[in-house]
Amino acid sequence: MSSPEYRLSLKNVTKTYPGIVALDDITFNVKAGEVHGLLGENGAGKSTMLNILSGVRPGDQGQIEIDGKSVEINNPIAAREAGIAMIHQELQHVPELSVAQNMFLGRPLTRSGRLFVRTRAQEKRARDVLADLDPTIDPAAPIKTLKVAQQQIVEIGRALLEQASIIAMDEPTSSLTPSEFERLAELIKTLSEKGVSIIYVSHKMDEVFQVCQRATILRDGKHVAVVDIADETESSIVSKMVGREVLHAAHTSYATTEEILAVDGLGRGKAVIDANFTLHRGEVLGISGLVGSGRTELMRLIAGLDQPSTGQIRVMEKPVRAHDPRAAIRAGIGLVPEERKREGIVHARSVASNMALPSMGQFTRSGLLRHGLMHKKAEEVMSDLRLRPPNVRQAIGTFSGGNQQKAIIGRWLAASTEIFLFDEPTRGIDVGAKSEIYNLIEELAKAGKAIIVVSSEMPEIIRLSDRVLVMQEGRLVANLQKNDITEDRIAHYAIPRKDQAVA
Amino acid sequence: MTQTPGADAPSQGLNFFRFNVSLRDAGTILGLLIIVVVFSLLTPVFLTAPNLINILQQSSLNAVIALGMTLVIISGGIDLSVGPTAALSAVIGATLMVAGVPIYVAILAALGVGILCGLFNGVLVAYAGLQPFIVTLGGLSLYRALALIYTGGNPVFGIPPEFRALTNGTLLGIPNPVIIVAIIALLLWILLNKTPLGEYILAVGGNEEAARIAGVPVAKTKVATFVISGSLASIAAMILVGRLGAAEPTIGNLWELDAIAAAAIGGASLMGGKGSIVGTLIGAIILGALRNGLTLMNVQAFYQLLATGIIIIAAMLIDRATRGK
The missing domain is CATH 3.40.50.300 (P-loop containing nucleotide triphosphate hydrolases)
Known part of the structure; x- marks a missing residue:
């Protein structure tokens, strides 16, 4: 492969976390000007891929080539310099700063030996870039005053400003209305016609079919297939993602x-x-x-x-x-919240402690906590819920997401919710x-x-x-x-x- | 972040999580032992019974303050106002005693002052939603000003000898202040490890939003930590008044920093959610032993300060390195 056939090429990339192989010997190729879907279920390894590409968590093994040249992406700055930009699902701005300030965050235009920021010049550059994308966005306005779809366009503008040749979009439509998605789809088309490669991560098959030309499918950290979207149907792709027939259990x-x-x-x-x-x-x-x-x-x-x-x-x-x-x-009433880490668990405390928080009274006698009773109750509840590993004294933060969720459900069971x-x-x-x-x-x-x-x-x-x-x-x-x-x-x-x- | 090969510290931390706290305490105790051994080798007077008791007595004020501070820090707060709270308690308690009010009533009044100061801090933090650092920074000026205004800046003399006997006495050769510290430490250890409030303090400091959703009385928990911290400041004030035989409105200057240092050496995290009563106690003794040893060696005060700074930072670096994360 001497001629740079691909804009971006990942070869034999592996990434392991303690106990898990998140990516196993992955090959991933994106052509210039291509919109390439990255598909898979939760936990298939998509996020890990994006983290490797954006330099947040470099891979353990394997190579990354851009236009046929091997590059090292060990940190986010290296990723930027290699021309890779990331549009995150949760948009990442400083809300109080202006659109232009956000676009130039980290490498502002300066004068007088980097002493002063050239605010006007930044806004002008920002306006030039945004003109093609959405001319109604005012570069001087605080970014928090923009709609989410516009904030996303600012992110894309920022990527263009950095002359990114590869833009990875992680679930870009999760907070967009259908008409906003149509706009984004057009924008993606324009970008790809200009030769920018787009990596499009999404769960929504209809979007993938509308936007992407090819797609790479991952499952359990392994590469399953590269497909031409034109040759596929939604169900053929889904069955590749899931690796089995999707069972629809009967609802009782x-x-x-x-x-x-x-x-x-x-x-x-x-x-x-x-x-x-x-x-x-x-x-x-x-x-x-x-x-x-x-x-x-x-x-x-x-x-x-x-x-x-x-x-x-x-x-x-x-x-x-x-x-x-x-x-x-x-x-x-008991709430099992959406953001487990932020709203659900006290991660350094044990499963039993986390469980007991709403119903401490039942484990207390004469003002003193009865740990024995608390652990016994926790073991009872958690064994019904099939907590793995079944150790209620272990810090809840060390459990997998699914088991943390079980522990929170157990919390409410113990509280007779x-x-x-x-x-x-x-x-x-x-x-x-x-x-x-x-x-x-x-x-x-x-x-x-x-x-x-x-x-x-x-x-x-x-x-x-x-x-x-x-x-x-x-x-x-x-x-x-x-x-x-x-x-x-x-x-x-x-x-x-x-x-x-x-x- | 970057996983270096052979970095197996985290997984070990997971397996032994239950023992992590006591493991951390063991580290603090080891630190104390090293300091004791070093000073024993450098100066023979150091490792004698009278001097060791002396160290405990000298550490007692900081220990009392630091123990309360530990609870505040574990709950995710900080109490910068402990010194002036002590000063205000001292001058009010002392003037009552001098005026002939029964000693125990005066002590209760002083304690009441500490509780009120803590309540004021706690309510502003928990119900008005202000940041603990700023609230208690305000309290630091406010309570100091009240103490100065109340006394016109003059010390209160004429503390009754019966009161002085309380704090200067000994029990089986152990100075009363040391016994007071031991009792407070025991009570707070029970509070933190054996009561619902202790679980709440750890939960609020570990993840306030999750604690609220789980039904923890977050505001009351925070108020409780500040009230405990305020009342312990009063107790420290009483010990000091007894020792000095006078109440100065300027006492307690920079106590908050020593207390934070002791808590941090003992394993408390300023991010909240972590900390140990035993650790803080040992942390206070480490600082006391260090000063005592350096004084015995006739090291100048300036260098003592230098050594204190180095110990604090070294303790944090060791803590960071051994935690692996």
Whole structure:
């Protein structure tokens, strides 16, 4: 391979973390001006790939070549210099700084021997670059005043400013509306026509089919296939990603008619507007909607974490004091939050300690904590949940995502919680543990608990829910019963229609 | 970050996590032993019973303050106002005693001052949502000013001998202040390791948002740590007043720094979530032993300061290196 056939070429790249081979002897080639999909399930190794490309966590073995020349990418600066730019799923800005300042962050235009920043010149350069992308963006405006889609365009502008020849986009559409995606798709096309190579990471097959020419599929850290998108169908790609036929377990409903939770006109500013619904024992209620539609905010209101501006909740007909998580917990409500690391676990403390936090009273006698009792209860609960490894004295931070999630579920079981709120219950959890979490949720329902599941993953919502509420821009816009729960129906209600023809 | 081959420290840390705390304490104790051995070799007076007791007594003030500071630090806060809190307690307690108020009432009043100062700090941090560093920096000036205004800047003399006997007495040859420290350390160790409040303090410092979602009374927990810190400042003030036989409104200058140093040497992390009562106790003794040894060797005060700084930074470097992360 003497002629630089590929813009970017990864050869035999391996990356191991303690106990896991995250990437195993991967080969990955991207042509110049190509839009190349990087596909795989959670935990397949996509993030690890991106981390290697962006220099955040260099690989252990293997080579990276750009235009046929071997390069060392040991840190983010080296990645930039090699012409690789990364558009992260969570956009990374300094919110208070202007668009131009953010674009020049880290290497500002200066004068007088680097003493002063040339603010005007930066804004002019930024405006020139952004003109092709979105001329309505004001380079002097603070970046926090921009919409997410525009912030993303600024990131792309920044990549162009650095004359990146390879732009990797990690789930770029997770917070975009469909019309914003169309714009992005056009932009990607223009960039690729200019010879920029794009690595496109996404779960959404329709996007991949619209945007990409080729795709590399990973599974469990291994290279599975490189495909020409034109030769494939969605299901052929999915089965390569999953490596087996996707099993759709039959959904069993344990819903009763006994109302346990009632949400009356609950609202918070524009995030949640006048939410009304009820939840029954044994029921699994799915809440679907785009990211940013107010689902997490609704969960936080029910869990007493934020102050509602309107409305109230009742458990078994009794009103629950608002904005008081302890009152919500006493009423039997437990939240399994979306961001486990930030909101779920105290990572240096043991599983048992993490479990006992909401229900410390039952492990206390004459003011003293009875560790023996606490560990016994933890062992009991966690063995039912099949915690691996089954050591409740070990720090929770050392467990896998799936097992941390089990420990949080155990926390609420130990606290005799009746109403479980799951916000994205399988985010960042590998495929095996995922079905385990699904089974647990079904067992909870069977045991007569009432459950709300918020999820961005349609198959998850469809698999688990007896009933689905769809949220759109803060409002509950649909209440879908069992036979109505399909991807089409959910999408139909989830997507704002103002800016496009009604389908 | 960069995984160097053979960097197996983290995995070891995982397996032995349960023993990590005591392992860390063992490190602090080892540090103390090294200092003791070195000074014993350099100066023969160092390793004698009277001098060792002397070290404990000299460390007692800092130990009392540092133990309270440890709880605040573990919960993710910091209390810079301990010195002035002590000064305000001292002058109010002392004027009451001088005015003829029964000693125990005066002591309770002094304790009350410390509790109020802590409550003020704690409420501003926990309910008004202000940053602990800034709140207690404000408290540092505020309480000092109150102490100075209250006394007009003059020391309060004429402390009753009965009170002085309390703090200057001994029990079985051990000075009372040392016994007081031992009792406080024991109580706080129980508090941190054997009560729900202890679990809450560790959880709030480890991850405040997660603790709140899990139903931990976050605000009350924070207030409790500041109140404990304030009341221990009062106890330190009483010990000092008894020793000096007077209450100066200027006492307690820079106590907060010594206390933070002792807690940090003992393994407390200023990020919160980590810290040890035993460690802090040993940390305070390390600082006391160091000063005592250097004084015995007739090392100038300037160099003593230098040595203190070096010990603190060396302890942190060793801590960092052995933690592997």
